[in-house]
Amino acid sequence: MKARGGVYEVLKQAKYLALKHHLLTKQDDYFVLDSDRFRAFFSNYSIAVGLTRNLGLSIGIMSVKLGFNITAHMSTDAKTWKKNLLTSKGITVIEYTTGYSKAVEKKDTS
Secondary structure: OOOHHHHHHHHHHHHHHHHHOOOOOOOOOOOHHHOOOHHHHHHHOOOEEOOOOHHHHHHHHHHHHOOOOEEEEOOOOOOOHHHHHHHOOEEEEEEEEHHHHHHHHHHHHH
């Protein structure tokens, strides 16, 4: 998932999965996606994000809030506070010594 428009992309994917599995209709209040029932459902799915700056944080934080399993791919030179924030929210952080562009490249093949 690309970081730009991250929150929208996460919500779009959540809606798609819920509709596909007949857990939600287009007439339903989409706030139900933020419930234990949907968190349990979304925990069966994973999202990977290549992280730079603060854009990828939105994907990670929103995704984990909805119950998705998240893996954040980032360079080892990323700020420590970002790594700590992500791991404190239950997000798996994979670091690459080769820099951000290689982290994204490896994320795309995983």
